[in-house]
Amino acid sequence: MLRANQLTISRQGNTLLDNVSCEIDTNQLVALVGHNGSGKSTLIKALAGEMASSSGNVTLDEHSINDYGSKELARQMAYLPQQLPEAAGFTVRELVMLGRYPHQKWLQKPTQIDKEKVSQALKLTQTEAFADRITATLSGGERARAWLAMCLAQDTRYLLLDEPLAALDMHYQIEVIQLIRRLVDEQGLSVVIIIHDINLAAQYADRIIALKNGQVCHNGDIASTMQPTVLRDIFNVDMQLLSHPITGQPVAVA
Secondary structure (H helix, E strand, C coil), rough: CEEEEEEEEEEEEEEEEEEEEECCCCEEEEEECCCCCCCCHHHHHHHCCCCCCCCCEEEEEEEEEHHHHHHHHHEEEEEEECCCCCCCEEEEEHHHHHHHHHHCCCCCCHHHHHHHHHHHHHCCCCHHHHHCCCCHHHHHHHHHHHHHHHHHCCCCCCECCCCCCCCHHHHHHHHHHHHHHHHHHHHHCCEEEEEECCCHHHHHCCCEEECCEEEEEEEEEEEHHHHHHHHHHHHCCCCCCCCCCCCCCCECCC
């Protein structure tokens, strides 16, 4: 289990996270929601070991993530930042192979296992058809799936995704979130995703953690989250709830 324990992070006199505690259970899709500046990216970076805490800690299987070496931690969790690194000169297959670095020795050529994991990741994300294209030529949805394939090739238990849908239009948002949902259901992964659309979060996530002013203001399942008073507290907006005409799930309308 991945857990934040009374986590506080301060930078330059500003408190970004204030005594935050939460758990990421196995085989769940957990959505992080909240206003811009509420602490979502800070929390996901801390969970990934990308940002040190001022107090409190993050534990993985009851051990502090600081006790893990960088490659050892990378074999347990994959982190996809909001601002993706430049990969213009790589083909999709080469990009996905980069996900195998925690399992390789220095300057080691890809093994048969590496190649099989890359092929599996390409198949799962349906990126096989353009595996040999340069990433700079991809559409937004294709690019998002390529980076997700790289994370899958890393062969971890946890995926931490910082706004992977932000730059995508609605068609690609649904395509990618459905893929992430399948990975949880079929591969048994635990996924944390920062997402702005509460209705997408409610439709696909198992649980929602809401941050406000650097603190957890709500942590619960979909039924407990999709309540007018709870949504008002999270977003400072009055919302009405309607039933989806097909699924019957609650849909929030401002």
